[in-house]
Amino acid sequence: MNKSLKRYLLIFGLGAIVLSGFFAFKVKNDKLFALAKNIDIFATLVRELDSYYVDEIDPDELVTIGINAMLEELDPYTTYIPEEESADFRVMTTGEYGGVGALIGNRGEGNIIIMPYTGFPAQSAGLKIADQLLKVDTVSVVDKATSDVSSLLKGPANTEVFIQVKRGEDTLDFNLTRRKIVIKNVPYYGKVDSHTGYIKLSDFTTNASNEVRNAFLDLKGQGVDRLILDLRDNPGGLVNEAAEIVNLFIPKGKDIVKTIGKLENVNYTYKTTKTPLDKDIPLVVLINENSASASEIVAGALQDYDRAVLIGRKSFGKGLVQTTIPLTYNAQMKITTAKYYIPSGRCIQAIDYTQTRENGELTTVPDSLRKEFKTKNGRVVLDGAGIEPDELVATVTYAxxxxxxxxxxxxxxxxxxxxxxxxxxxxxxxxxxxxxxxxxxxxxxxxxxxxxTTYLEKSVNDLTKYAEKEEYYDDIKSQIEEIKKKVNxxxxxxxxxxxxxxxxxxxxxxxxxxxxxxxxxxxxxxxxxxxxxxxxxxxxxxxxxxxxxxxxx
Known part of the structure; x- marks a missing residue:
């Protein structure tokens, strides 16, 4: 290659790099300009509404509605958390709050105790399920919203709170001292027969893995030599807790889950870092359609390593990872930043939110596009629709x-x-x-x-509607009425x-x-x-x- 040609190619290459950099810079600048322009329009719009709208408006409420409407266009897991909801969000992620330790709700006749948690002030003081709340301190709560009553009951640990309740025909007074309440991730464990231990894991908040560890050690001390881990109806939570639970049964140094997103700092591989408690005990994991997120990481990883048999029904199918980002004025945003991939390489996300936004309908991954992956022993597993159990158990239906x-x-x-x-x-x-x-x-x-309405009655009612639409009703009216009498x-x-x-x-x-x-x-x-x-x-x-x-x- 002669010198002039080399020089030409070098200049051309440098020019292409500069040009591509220019276009990248221009695209980025155009995006930043569009962002700044629309934010300015939004701020101006709210300001002018506040000035000119015929009635008084609440700017905080209006902007919050606007933000939530915008985020609804993305996925249900990307959410705005204003300052006043930060405490509730911390409870969801840590399982901790200051209060009396009781779940309350409204059953139609006011706010009542639905469930006092064992060992905490409400239960220790003698409050019972179905006690109707009348007063909290000096405030009458008979007609208050449940959320307002909950706020009154919560407060810093070691502070006093007075509670008055109605129990049957009696009115009872209680003086309680609030405590730091830690909601259990493992609400129950025990033996279901002489050899088999059972652990119910209902959440993945802080300390979930230690609770499972302690429960398992206790059960082993009782002579258990096989285990059932129940993840049914567990909505998930902290990924690191899921990784630690898998590590109880999987050897050190194994990949558990990879998170992959648009930014490098969200890409991470969770590995087992400790010697397992027991890598051989026969293990069954129970899952159902409400087992999601961290539950699916645990179930999926144990399935991919052929460490456990999964029994139940197909899981929810949430393969998205959320990160909490602080905003100004103590607000926060929980935002989807990555997808996660379990050891076989599959992502189990069931709903394609990009397609959903485009066509307005909830779009799932079609069976024809689901890809095959293999477990450690070569068993075929599929991506794109949750975790499928190794043995199916039918849904329990009630009359x-x-x-x-x-x-x-x-x-x-x-x-x-x-x-x-x-x-x-x-x-x-x-x-x-x-x-x-x-x-x-x-x-x-x-x-x-x-x-x-019984199922049979509903079928007859549906038959009547269809017959009326098809103009057959007059011909078969007498027969339908006879059937109705029989199935009533x-x-x-x-x-x-x-x-x-x-x-x-x-x-x-x-x-x-x-x-x-x-x-x-x-x-x-x-x-x-x-x-x-x-x-x-x-x-x-x-x-x-x-x-x-x-x-x-």
């Missing part, structure tokens, strides 16, 4: 009468009345209402409203037909009056189809090993 009895608070109210007249009951795993007590419940329901439900008969499931729901609610959240979970494990499937699975010699090999797929 319409059961839904109605719960929704109209009849189960709740009868359990409260039962607890007032029965000082003690047996332990949660063995308690069940007797035949005579169920008859008392049926008698107690007389005169109470709990009407509902008898509430008394439904109470007999669905007695088994109603009694189970009622028994669990009654248990909560004596043993609180822990007891309610323990009682719920009895005849739980997923737990039963896990116990059966672990009881069959070599079944777990066979499932976790490539030949079984």
């Amino acid at each position: 319409p009468i059961s839904y109605s009895l719960v929704a109209r608070n009849h189960i709740f109210d009868f359990a409260t009345a039962y607890a007032y007249s029965h000082p003690t009951i047996t332990d949660p795993s063995h308690f069940a209402i007797s035949d005579e007590e169920y008859k008392e419940f049926v008698s107690w329901l007389e005169g109470k409203e709990y009407d509902y 439900h008898s509430k008394e008969q439904d109470l007999i037909t669905n007695q088994k499931e109603i009694r189970k729901i009622l028994s669990e609610e009654i248990v909560s009056r004596y043993y609180f959240q822990e007891g309610m979970i323990e009682a719920g494990l009895v005849e739980d189809p997923a737990v039963k499937a896990a116990i059966d699975f672990l009881s069959v010699p070599n079944k777990l090993e066979q499932t976790l090999t490539a030949s079984s797929k």
Whole structure:
């Protein structure tokens, strides 16, 4: 190559670099200008509205609505957190707050105690489920919103608070000292048979991994040699806690999850950094459609390393990572910054929010575009739609009468009345209402409203509507009316037909009056189809090993 040609190519190359830099600079500047221009327009618009609009406006409220509407165009996880909501956000991420330790809610007749947490001031002082809140300090809370009552109950640890409640016909006063409340990530653990331990993990806030660790060590001390980890209905939380939990069962130095985003500083690989507690114990993980985010990282990583068998239903499918960014005036924004990828390389995000924004409809990844990945042993797993269990357990469905009895608070109210007249009951795993007590419940329901539409009645109603649309109704009207007479439900008969499931729901609610959240979970494990499937699975010699090999797929 001659010197003049070399010189030409060098000048051309330098020119191309400068030109590309210029265009990149121009694009960036154009974007910054558009951003500044629109922010200025927005600020001017709010200012002029405040000056000229015929009625008074609240600029804070108006701007917050505007911000939330803008963020709704992205995904449901990118959210604005104004200063006044920062405390609630800290509770969600840390599980800690200052207060009395009770979940409150409104059941139609004012604010009541829904659940006092074991060992905290409300429960220790003797407050009970269904106590109706009348006063907090000097403030009447009879007609206040639940959120306002919750704010009054919260406060710095070691401060006093006066609470007045109505219990049945009695009015009771309590003087409590607020404490630092730490909501448990593991609300219950125990043995479900002589060999099998069970751990319920309901959240991934601070200290979740230590709670699982301590529960597991305690169970091992009781002679447990197989384990069920229940992640059903767990919405997720802190990724580092998920990584630590996986590390309890996976050897040191293994990838658990990678986060990959637009900026380099959000790209990170979480690895196991410690010697596991037990890398061999037979392990089953329970998941369902409400297991999301960090739950899916734990379940997915254990599945990808063929360390656990997953039983239940397909998980939620949230493969997005959020970062909290501080804003001015103590506000914050929780923003989606990355996608996460579990050890096999798959991302389990189910909804494509880019496509959703474009066509206005919730768009999921079609089956035809889901990619195949492989576990450590060569089993095929798919991306794009959550974590699929190795063994499916059907959804538990309840009769319409059961839904109605719960929704109209009849189960709740009868359990409260039962607890007032029965000082003690047996332990949660063995308690069940007797035949005579169920008859008392049926008698107690007389005169109470709990009407509902059965599935068969709904089908007949749908048939009538379709017949009317097709102008066939006059021809088959008499037949439809005859069918309606035959299927018109008898509430008394439904109470007999669905007695088994109603009694189970009622028994669990009654248990909560004596043993609180822990007891309610323990009682719920009895005849739980997923737990039963896990116990059966672990009881069959070599079944777990066979499932976790490539030949079984």
